[in-house]
Amino acid sequence: MSITQAAAVLPHPASNPFIAFLRKPINWFLLFIPLTVALEHVHSIPAPVLFFSAAVAIVPIAALIVASTEQLSTRTGDAIGGLLNATFGNAPELIIALVALKAGLLDMVRASLAGAILANLLMALGVAFLLGGLRFKEQRFNPVATRAYSTMMFVAAVSMTVPSAFNRAFATQGGPIREEKMLNIGIAVLLLLAYGLYLLFSLKTHPHAFASVESEHGGGGHDLDEHWSVTRAIVTLVLASLGAAWMSEILVGAAEGTGKALGMSQVFIGIVFVAIVGGAAESGSAIAMGRKNKMDLSVGIALGSCIQIALFVAPVLVLASYFLAPRPLELAFGRAEIGSLFMAVLCGALVCGDGQSNWYKGIQLLTVYAIIALMFYFMPAAT
């Protein structure tokens, strides 16, 4: 949520916004946009090159989306700002997934949803704990907020398991699935409702429960290293979203060829690469906060992002699939994905539950991530 802060290299930003823009190394990666477009027109280009070029191009675009959302949110009140952050915070994931949805790559969409949660919960938090813990022996954060996040994550994981178990049980039976569509839409609506109430809870009735996280937003602009005009923020947001959609289309188009060339399944590409690309901006932010010993921010960004994906991005994609996709998207994850989600959520709850972190907790989270990634790497494409 505070990408601009995380990416800041200058204590006193230059007065010229263009120079300030260029001084941030992350923005140099925007050069990958023209490069990707150029590569796309070279016919003999191997799919993996195109894929990774588009992936790299998306990272700074995602950072711009997050930064402009943040700038807009400081112009509004706390509640509306929080709402903006909550809605656009995972815009990059949402855009990539919508593009993949339209292309009918439903397995990849599901995998990228599960992967985004794994990446935030295990990888981003693991790296943040590891790097933070190497600098500061013991780091502390608000356990009450973490507990609230953990419960939310658990509820979200349950909501995703039920239709998956349902789908699997009756797919193998071969029997008629009674109004499976109704269940699918019913759960999506329930999740959005739970998300709406979560926003009401965290922004209106109990903001104090998320105190340290909220202080960043509430503290107005003095946390940001630069101020954008509202026009600039809106224009950046629109342009970056268009750019994200453009690059996502190239990324998704090259995904299948990349899988074949590298011997990876659609699920592995979705659960690892697409998920990391979509969440890179927020992950980077969570890690940067960890290194600055702002653990409440770090944990809040990583876990908050998971909740948004599970309770907002996922049901929106389900509902959107009835208009956009060739077939409706069901939240019917495979056994391995559901198992990984539950392990990640319980692991996160156990590791974060006492409000303390050290480098070894980071290693624990990363070990679980590595084992899960290994499993998906070796899993046959057929599944």
Added chain:
Amino acid sequence: MSITQAAAVLPHPASNPFIAFLRKPINWFLLFIPLTVALEHVHSIPAPVLFFSAAVAIVPIAALIVASTEQLSTRTGDAIGGLLNATFGNAPELIIALVALKAGLLDMVRASLAGAILANLLMALGVAFLLGGLRFKEQRFNPVATRAYSTMMFVAAVSMTVPSAFNRAFATQGGPIREEKMLNIGIAVLLLLAYGLYLLFSLKTHPHAFASVESEHGGGGHDLDEHWSVTRAIVTLVLASLGAAWMSEILVGAAEGTGKALGMSQVFIGIVFVAIVGGAAESGSAIAMGRKNKMDLSVGIALGSCIQIALFVAPVLVLASYFLAPRPLELAFGRAEIGSLFMAVLCGALVCGDGQSNWYKGIQLLTVYAIIALMFYFMPAAT
């Protein structure tokens, strides 16, 4: 456990016990007893009408059973009183289940056991947290007792899973089930043993661990809004139990027809309707305590009731089935039921673990309940 308190509308009860009786709105529902009996003799009556009439009639009867148990327990010492409460606290569930057992509706008995735990843990507690949280911003309760309850619940869920997994694994293999009956009885005996020791623990050696809950019983009668003679209490208990058995027989008899008429499976009717009817008295009590900010009582009633069902009612039904039922009852729940139980228990442990509640925690529990109910609603009857 303190239904009389929960149902009290008058600060100073009338001296005439009959008028006092009539002044409680819940007792007016006793009129559903003659109504149900009358309806049963109308041959063209649709099964759902009869089913719901019997269901409504059971609610005030259950309240009377609980109230008379409570009156008796104030006449005895703390330990015996606690024992009485613990044994008769779930009498309504037990009576309904015994009637269904005799009728050979084993799937419905199992479903109502699982459903009673879900209803107490997710629905009753969820509503208590929600309504309590809307009145009082933050509510607190004894986390040590909650932790003890959670662990008990987890042990109980494990005990129910093992025979289920066992049964499923070998039913599909088609192989011979070596002394499955022995396992079934062995686990029932283990559960009853664990329950006996739990009573010893909570009533004798460590009552202080459940302090706030116990203070209600220990405080003698001044918590009750009226005093019954021992005779009245015993007569009420016997009459109400007979009435519960009578109504249960009508309820269970109409269950199959209701399912067919409304397109619901036996499992759904058991897991939702029968479970809610059987536990209505205690659920209502837990909710009323939540609204009065007596959270320790509220959590104690809801979780204590779950433990009684898992460690006492379930094994008693298993053992009784060898005498009463056409086939022995095995604690062999379906995958969906076991999955739901574990989710509910872990969810409850996560949500209650810090000894604080707010309205959103109520929403979380209710969301999980709604998702589980949705799943069972859409699940084909064949399973």
Added chain:
Amino acid sequence: MSITQAAAVLPHPASNPFIAFLRKPINWFLLFIPLTVALEHVHSIPAPVLFFSAAVAIVPIAALIVASTEQLSTRTGDAIGGLLNATFGNAPELIIALVALKAGLLDMVRASLAGAILANLLMALGVAFLLGGLRFKEQRFNPVATRAYSTMMFVAAVSMTVPSAFNRAFATQGGPIREEKMLNIGIAVLLLLAYGLYLLFSLKTHPHAFASVESEHGGGGHDLDEHWSVTRAIVTLVLASLGAAWMSEILVGAAEGTGKALGMSQVFIGIVFVAIVGGAAESGSAIAMGRKNKMDLSVGIALGSCIQIALFVAPVLVLASYFLAPRPLELAFGRAEIGSLFMAVLCGALVCGDGQSNWYKGIQLLTVYAIIALMFYFMPAAT
């Protein structure tokens, strides 16, 4: 880890080490070594007699291995001593498993690994809580260390689940298992890496997090009731290891016949008997500490032993199997074993999470152990 202390019967040890040796009742069981060797040459001897004689002989040998390791570790610095304890602490389990591995009894090896974790986590800790709780109403221990252990156990359980799920999913599919060997070795290496970092964490960077446990090692020799010369310690360690290997060979050789004679499956013998024999020394130590109200030591020994088995013994066996065993050992546990492991780990985390124990917590752990053992007893040998 402090067997000598646990087994001490004399407040002031005799100056003659031989008499001191004989004064410990556990050492009298060493007589079972010649008895077992003699029995082996009686051809008509029933397999169960030989099996249990070898099992009894292993217990004092295991105690000698642990004692000599401890003596050696007091001669070295804290870190090296800790390393020695960590490496040789589970030597008996490792030796038995290596012998079974060489004999190709892979199912028994896997079962004994799972069983050793169950025995430590549920049985040893359960008995320690029960006996300690009967003496002392409420016992306390360091919840931070317990939490670290719980998370480690959870990570270890996850690491064991992934290859199991993988193996099962594709065994049933009948499809080609793409480089399953790579996954197997990859996870073994990851586990050893995690174990190495765990040692670095617990011995070097954050020893204070395990404070009370560590004080035993750090406190030098005054905790031990006698001092051995380095030579005596090394000679004892080598001789006891050889003796353990010898007895293990007899034990493993008689295991199959014992199973047939008693109608028990290889898995049941592995998960209960072999596991208890291998871990008897450490279990006894954990229980003795519980009775002395040294709960930090008790919990540390039991949980530390689980982590060593999962993160050190298991991957070493996997890697060794490529050289020793007729077929490679895969960490492919059955559903029942994995389910039991997770239940045990979650149960342990819930029960120990608040740093308090009482007799009923012991009963809870033992109930879960009894239910799991019952299940494996009744499970057909075919699975």
